[in-house]
Amino acid sequence: MSLVQMMFYLMAFITLGSALVVAMGKNLVRSIFMFFVTLFGLAGLYVLALADFVAVTQIVIYVGGILVLILFAFMLSGKEALATAGQQKTKFISLHNLPALVLAALFLVVMLNVVFKADINNLPWVKAAIATKNVVPVNGTGINDIGVSLMTRYLLPFEVISVLLMIALVGSAHLSRKEPVEA
Amino acid sequence: MIGLNDFMLVSVALFCIGLFIIVSKKNAIQILIGIELMLNAAILNLVAFGKYDRINNGGQVFALFAIVLAAATTAVALAIILNVYRRYRTIDPDKINQLKD
Numbered sequence: 001m002s003l004v005q006m007m008f009y010l011m012a013f014i015t016l017g018s019a020l021v022v023a024m025g026k027n028l029v030r031s032i033f034m035f036f037v038t039l040f041g042l043a044g045l046y047v048l049a050l051a052d053f054v055a056v057t058q059i060v061i062y063v064g065g066i067l068v069l070i071l072f073a074f075m076l077s078g079k080e081a082l083a084t085a086g087q088q089k090t091k092f093i094s095l096h097n098l099p100a101l102v103l104a105a106l107f108l109v110v111m112l113n114v115v116f117k118a119d120i121n122n123l124p125w126v127k128a129a130i131a132t133k134n135v136v137p138v139n140g141t142g143i144n145d146i147g148v149s150l151m152t153r154y155l156l157p158f159e160v161i162s163v164l165l166m167i168a169l170v171g172s173a174h175l176s177r178k179e180p181v182e183a
Numbered sequence: 184m185i186g187l188n189d190f191m192l193v194s195v196a197l198f199c200i201g202l203f204i205i206v207s208k209k210n211a212i213q214i215l216i217g218i219e220l221m222l223n224a225a226i227l228n229l230v231a232f233g234k235y236d237r238i239n240n241g242g243q244v245f246a247l248f249a250i251v252l253a254a255a256t257t258a259v260a261l262a263i264i265l266n267v268y269r270r271y272r273t274i275d276p277d278k279i280n281q282l283k284d
Contacts, residue, residue, distance in 0.1 A: 008185045012193045019200045019220055028210060035216050042223050045193065048185060051230045054246050058226075061250050066219070066257045073261040074212060100207035108199040115195060120187045129235035136237045149240045150247075161251055168255035175262035179269075 008048050015041030032070055039063050050136045053143050190231035198224035211264045211274040215257065222253045 018037040025031040039062045046055035120126070129135055136142050150158055197220055204217030226246045233242020268274050 005185060008189065012189075015193065016196050016200070019197055022213075022216060022220070023200050023204050023207075028212060031213060031216065035219070038220070039223070042227060045190070045227060046230050049190060049227075049231045050234050051243050051246070054226075054230050054243050054250075057247055057250055061254050062219075062223075065254055069257060069261060070212060070215070073265060097207045100203050103206055104199045104203035107202055108195065111195045111198065112192075115188065115191045120191060126187075126232075126235050129237075134235065134237050136234050142237065142240070142243070145237065146240050146243055146247075150244060153239060154244050157248060161248055165251065165255055168259055172258045172262035175259070176265050 004048065007044070011041050011044040011048065014038075015045060028074065032067070032074070036063060036067055039067070050138065050142065052141070053146050187231055190227060194224040194227045194231075197221075197227070209275050209277065211267070211276055212261075214276065215260055215264070219253060219257065222249065226250065 015038055018034045018041065021034045022031045022038065025034065039058065043055040043058045043063075046052075046058060201217045201220030201224065204220065205214050208214055208217065226249050229242045229246040229249065231242075233240065233246065236242055264274055267279060271279055273279070
């Protein structure tokens, strides 16, 4: 077993284990922090998939942005919200969670079937990419390519998403403002 | 090297955990976390397949856009959750059952 495979299994274990803890945890703050660990494990998986730039973006935006946002929204929303939301009496396997468990398990079975039937490694376009050496090299960096194609081929989506971020910023600021006292 | 199958298996498991969280949790913030897990499972697939597109970088660029979109979604969703809490004094989605004040 090579080092890369060992790292892959370690990262997959960390990711799935912490995601399971998020699913099982009763404490909201603890589940938010385990979500943090899940995101770090996913960043490691991206590195192993030869997408280092996406991994760094994942850490900067998800861990630095979204998670801090969730924590702030949670902590700023008052003590009673902490008290009511923090505790849940449901256990992982109980009659109460049974429908969710059945749904997730059936979905897992269906999707595993799809994955094993799809025969991904023999897809025609993947084979064509391997034949024409269109594969991201292991020892090189792909960041240059990403920068060039972001500014040429994907320029329109790039601009559109900046407008969308602006709209989201204004919209969330508008939504979360204090309501004026109505007479 | 690691095959595509391994990445897809991890992604499938993550997606199902996210689905379980969304259906079973009684707290809007935890449901948001479940949605983020499902999004991340999709992004993992994009990145894993993006390895075979070196010239156009389709997978990786799409993954970047998906991450940014997830950030925007989370900001708006948290603003909505705060508003709902202010109005109903709870963030349990089962108890929010009226549209008007």
